[in-house]
Amino acid sequence: MKAKFSIFQICMIALSVVLNIVGGQIALLLRLPIYLDSIGTIFTGAVYGPVLAMLPSLLSGLILGVTSDIYSLYYAPVGILLGLLSSLVWKKRSSKASWPFLAAFVITIPTSLCSASITAALFGGITSSGSSILVQLLAKTPLGLTMSCFIVQVMTDYLDRLLSIVIVLALLKRLPKSMLHKINPALKEDKDI
Numbered sequence: 309m310k311a312k313f314s315i316f317q318i319c320m321i322a323l324s325v326v327l328n329i330v331g332g333q334i335a336l337l338l339r340l341p342i343y344l345d346s347i348g349t350i351f352t353g354a355v356y357g358p359v360l361a362m363l364p365s366l367l368s369g370l371i372l373g374v375t376s377d378i379y380s381l382y383y384a385p386v387g388i389l390l391g392l393l394s395s396l397v398w399k400k401r402s403s404k405a406s407w408p409f410l411a412a413f414v415i416t417i418p419t420s421l422c423s424a425s426i427t428a429a430l431f432g433g434i435t436s437s438g439s440s441i442l443v444q445l446l447a448k449t450p451l452g453l454t455m456s457c458f459i460v461q462v463m464t465d466y467l468d469r470l471l472s473i474v475i476v477l478a479l480l481k482r483l484p485k486s487m488l489h490k491i492n493p494a495l496k497e498d499k500d501i
Contacts, residue, residue, distance in 0.1 A: 316490055346469065347476065354398045358396065365390055402500070411469075412469040416462060417462070
């Protein structure tokens, strides 16, 4: 069976790719210890589900890997996992104030493990991110490189995912119902948005 994407879905995925690229470039330029490159992916996961949610991170990783940040290319599997997990936790969304914190934690642990493994094995803990400084400092302790990468990755990823989830929640609440209906007809009836 062929997957058919509407023009609107393709445009929304393209917008998500741009959000990922712009956010990631802002974080790189400012040398922030967070990445800001998952807002578009989480947005797509929230409105379209797991299959389409894997595309923005994959595409933005490919674009950045070829144009400006070679490290992004290697982290494409992390983005794919992020898209899958973000769409799954979004299906379990609740209106409780604690939901974004729990969702960020559920997304962070598996993606951080994957990301830390890539950082330690391929790059020796040094990437284009501002968090590389923290990794190098911790690597000199008895923790070692891989555990240092994981600890820093969990801290920075959690903050990044939490911020991205809060931004997506705010965006979805601010969009008019007619726009939500165009994005995904099921969203119009969602009382939490």
